[in-house]
Amino acid sequence: MASLLSRFCRKLALPGSAHGSRMTSTTACGSETVKSLNLYSAINQALHIALETDPRSYVFGEDVGFGGVFRCTTGLAERFGKNRVFNTPLCEQGIVGFGIGLAAMGNRAVVEIQVADYIYPAFDQIVNEAAKFRYRSGNQFNCGGLTIRAPYGAVGHGGHYHSQSPEAFFCHVPGIKVVIPRSPREAKGLLLSSIRDPNPVVFFEPKWLYRQAVEEVPEHDYMIPLSQAEIIREGSDITLVGWGAQLTVMEQACLDAEKEGISCELIDLKTLLPWDKETVEASVKKTGRLLISHEAPITGGFGAEISATILERCFLKLEAPVSRVCGLDTPFPLVFEPFYMPTKNKASSSSSLSSPSKTHIF
Amino acid sequence: MAQHLKSSSKSILLNILRHNIGFSSPSHASRHLRHNLPHGPLTTRLSPNPITRYCNTMVDTLSSIGSHEDTNSQVMDFPGGKVAFTPEIHFISESNEERVPCYRVLDDNGQQLTNSQFVPVSKEIAVKMYSDMVTLQMMDNIFYEAQRQGRLSFYATAFGEEAINIASAAALSPDDVIFPQYREPGVLLWRGFTLQEFANQCFGNKSDYGKGRQMPVHYGSNKLNYFTVSATIATQLPNAVGAAYSLKMDEKDACAVTFFGDGGSSEGDFHAALNFAAVMEAPVLFICRNNGWAISTPTSDQFRSDGVVVKGRAYGIRSIRVDGNDALAMYSAVHEAREMAIREHRPILIEALTYRVGHHSTSDDSTRYRSADEIEWWNKARNPLSRFRTWVESNGWWSDEAESDLRSKIKKEMLEAIRVAEKTEKPNLNHMFSDVYDVPPLNLREQELLVRQAIKSHPQDYPSDVPL
Numbered sequence: 041m042a043s044l045l046s047r048f049c050r051k052l053a054l055p056g057s058a059h060g061s062r063m064t065s066t067t068a069c070g071s072e073t074v075k076s077l078n079l080y081s082a083i084n085q086a087l088h089i090a091l092e093t094d095p096r097s098y099v100f101g102e103d104v105g106f107g108g109v110f111r112c113t114t115g116l117a118e119r120f121g122k123n124r125v126f127n128t129p130l131c132e133q134g135i136v137g138f139g140i141g142l143a144a145m146g147n148r149a150v151v152e153i154q155v156a157d158y159i160y161p162a163f164d165q166i167v168n169e170a171a172k173f174r175y176r177s178g179n180q181f182n183c184g185g186l187t188i189r190a191p192y193g194a195v196g197h198g199g200h201y202h203s204q205s206p207e208a209f210f211c212h213v214p215g216i217k218v219v220i221p222r223s224p225r226e227a228k229g230l231l232l233s234s235i236r237d238p239n240p241v242v243f244f245e246p247k248w249l250y251r252q253a254v255e256e257v258p259e260h261d262y263m264i265p266l267s268q269a270e271i272i273r274e275g276s277d278i279t280l281v282g283w284g285a286q287l288t289v290m291e292q293a294c295l296d297a298e299k300e301g302i303s304c305e306l307i308d309l310k311t312l313l314p315w316d317k318e319t320v321e322a323s324v325k326k327t328g329r330l331l332i333s334h335e336a337p338i339t340g341g342f343g344a345e346i347s348a349t350i351l352e353r354c355f356l357k358l359e360a361p362v363s364r365v366c367g368l369d370t371p372f373p374l375v376f377e378p379f380y381m382p383t384k385n386k387a388s389s390s391s392s393l394s395s396p397s398k399t400h401i402f
Numbered sequence: 403m404a405q406h407l408k409s410s411s412k413s414i415l416l417n418i419l420r421h422n423i424g425f426s427s428p429s430h431a432s433r434h435l436r437h438n439l440p441h442g443p444l445t446t447r448l449s450p451n452p453i454t455r456y457c458n459t460m461v462d463t464l465s466s467i468g469s470h471e472d473t474n475s476q477v478m479d480f481p482g483g484k485v486a487f488t489p490e491i492h493f494i495s496e497s498n499e500e501r502v503p504c505y506r507v508l509d510d511n512g513q514q515l516t517n518s519q520f521v522p523v524s525k526e527i528a529v530k531m532y533s534d535m536v537t538l539q540m541m542d543n544i545f546y547e548a549q550r551q552g553r554l555s556f557y558a559t560a561f562g563e564e565a566i567n568i569a570s571a572a573a574l575s576p577d578d579v580i581f582p583q584y585r586e587p588g589v590l591l592w593r594g595f596t597l598q599e600f601a602n603q604c605f606g607n608k609s610d611y612g613k614g615r616q617m618p619v620h621y622g623s624n625k626l627n628y629f630t631v632s633a634t635i636a637t638q639l640p641n642a643v644g645a646a647y648s649l650k651m652d653e654k655d656a657c658a659v660t661f662f663g664d665g666g667s668s669e670g671d672f673h674a675a676l677n678f679a680a681v682m683e684a685p686v687l688f689i690c691r692n693n694g695w696a697i698s699t700p701t702s703d704q705f706r707s708d709g710v711v712v713k714g715r716a717y718g719i720r721s722i723r724v725d726g727n728d729a730l731a732m733y734s735a736v737h738e739a740r741e742m743a744i745r746e747h748r749p750i751l752i753e754a755l756t757y758r759v760g761h762h763s764t765s766d767d768s769t770r771y772r773s774a775d776e777i778e779w780w781n782k783a784r785n786p787l788s789r790f791r792t793w794v795e796s797n798g799w800w801s802d803e804a805e806s807d808l809r810s811k812i813k814k815e816m817l818e819a820i821r822v823a824e825k826t827e828k829p830n831l832n833h834m835f836s837d838v839y840d841v842p843p844l845n846l847r848e849q850e851l852l853v854r855q856a857i858k859s860h861p862q863d864y865p866s867d868v869p870l
Binding site: 096123126128129131133134136137138139140141142143144145146147149161164165168169172173174175176177178179180181182184214215217238239267314317318 | 579581610611612613615616620622623624629630632634637639640641642643644645646647648649651652658670671673674675677678681682836837838839840843844845
């Protein structure tokens with residue numbers, strides 16, 4: 041599985057890389073050295089660059105001092121000092137609240153929530169303070185320098201509290217941005233963009249890919265734009281939309297579908313709020329079918345927003361109902377994880393992707 | 403030199419708590435205070451009866467841990483440091499025998515107490531302080547009435563808390579950043595926010611710096627270093643700690659100051675903020691306006707500790723309890739606290755005891771849960787304005803004439819401010835969509851077009867005083 045993922049990520053990287061031509065997602069230019077990095081190393085590199093390029097930037101959260109439980113903050117405290125990279129008490133509302141205060145004074149605060157499942161104590165600070173800081177003050181104040189990083193998603197054995205995908209809660213909050221990278225190279229560029237974006241950003245990192253995904257990552261300072269979706273695989277029969285680790289699953293569904301002669305267009309949304317409706321709309325108007333897939337529970341998941349929007353905009357072009365292949369409406373189970381997850385076969389069997397005789401309802 | 407709360411220095415500590423203005427470091431305080439600090443002996447209570455100790459009816463203070471010479475003076479290392487052993491089973495009492503005393507300079511009638519220590523205040527500052535307290539009170543009165551007349555949608559007064567508002571502001575520098583709750587407009591007033599600017603925000607007109615987005619009294623001013631009010635309780639506390647850390651890192655001669663009420667001290671953000679402030683060694687002042695009420699909830703339903711001041715120690719924070727209706731005491735306490743915070747990079751907790759004379763807001767009628775007599779008593783007997791006025795006049799710095807001149811001037815200014823604010827048009831519709839992000843994203847640009855179409859189709863659904 042790991043090697044499959046490695047191959048896949050390098051495969052994913054191709055469309056987005058400098059010589060990948062049709063994509064405009066990279067700002068890399070000239071000669072660039074690349075290095076084979078996994079996701080946590082790519083994120084680590086982004087953090088090093090962020091702290092290096094702005095002396096008024098800070099990284100903090102639980103256990104970040106020694107490198108973090110997922111090693112994303114390795115070497116930062118040694119290099120930039122404990123005044124800029126430090127452990128905080130175990131208190132998410134304090135971490136985010138403190139980060140808002142730092143950002144409000146013009147600093148960049150890159151805070152880490154140890155696992156997205158624990159972000160909820162900070163929800164009030166994020167929704168009522170960070171998201172509204174600029175608006176309520178009439179633009180006298182802002183906390184745009186705030187970036188909240190959190191590992192999210194299934195990991196194989198995480199159960200209720202190490203597997204959640206809470207992105208939908210945050211997509212409902214005007215004033216913040218929600219960004220989810222699919223691979224090491226994407227993560228570095230998107231994280232640097234998020235840190236430097238003048239708005240507070242919640243950045244969910246697919247923890248499944250921290251070690252599993254390996255990719256050639258340019259060593260220099262580069263940014264990938266927010267709110268721009270990327271077509272990572274072109275096709276003509278059906279559009280598939282996803283983000284984060286789920287794209288690796290969807291890519292496999294595409295490969296299987298192609299054996300049946302179905303040409304799939306796969307889109308990485310990257311930024312969920314504000315999301316790039318135009319790219320998805322143009323694609324669906326071309327293909328006539330849409331399948332959305334995410335790990336988070338199907339009811340009220342972000343797939344519902346995409347589905348409703350595309351229905352409004354592309355109704356007359358649609359040849360089939362929009363499919364959503366998602367996690368189930370249960371707390372994330374341990375033993376039952378394989379049954380819960382939106383697998384490639386569930387995607388393949390869904391009404392949009394399969395021929396009528398093989399249709400299942402997922 | 404910082405005083406750490408080791409058990410060995412508890413005797414010094416107890417003295418200081420009882421005899422001076424309450425901070426645990428005499429060397430700092432004495433530089434500014436008129437009188438030297440007395441030190442007295444401490445009587446240690448040793449219980450001779452093991453059974454009594456087991457029942458814990460005697461020993462009341464935290465500082466008595468490890469104080470008994472009859473225990474083996476063995477010590478053990480744990481993560482976090484050495485602790486002494488005791489073979490006696492002994493629970494720290496849930497409260498001290500005596501409540502933490504309250505620092506004051508003036509008595510109820512505004513007479514300076516004979517042995518009081520305080521930071522001297524010049525005539526200019528004292529007169530400005532008193533004038534601003536009067537202005538605040540009159541502003542509150544007139545806006546409150548305007549709401550009753552239907553000219554304002556909402557208002558919240560700070561009656562009874564004028565000394566907290568003005569005296570704390572007076573003791574700070576303009577570079578100190580303020581994170582208010584919502585009952586501290588006096589800090590803005592002190593710093594130069596005009597009555598017109600207050601009125602503009604209350605009426606949500608196009609001159610409101612907040613661009614008409616929030617309810618009245620949700621003021622903010624980046625020019626005056628006063629972060630915009632948000633109605634959520636205590637959320638500003640951890641924000642203030644982050645801001646304080648920034649000031650420390652930038653080596654500014656400034657601190658962060660945040661206000662909250664007795665109710666706010668129950669919120670999780672209070673605990674998060676105090677703990678962070680102590681660990682991060684952030685120069686932040688936590689000023690609690692303990693005014694006895696959180697809407698209809700009295701403090702007896704809010705906490706069972708000796709108020710808020712005792713919670714500071716739990717987080718390793720130096721704390722003081724002050725008479726919030728005594729302008730000189732507030733001034734001195736905040737002045738001293740600020741110095742310590744900036745010089746020593748530490749947070750300070752100030753509990754200002756006061757009384758919320760007014761209703762919680764114009765949406766509240768507090769006679770439904772407390773007696774009108776109680777309100778009246780506090781308004782008369784402990785009025786911060788009359789107490790301070792007595793002191794100011796005793797120095798020959800104020801008079802009845804000055805008072806009536808001031809009051810008529812403010813009344814005129816207030817009525818004019820309201821007249822102008824009411825007449826001024828509202829902010830343009832496009833300000834509904836600006837500032838959600840730094841630049842409006844596509845979905846907001848689309849929604850603005852949709853709203854404008856809707857207005858064209860059904861103009862009667864929309865207020866006509868919002869320019870398009």
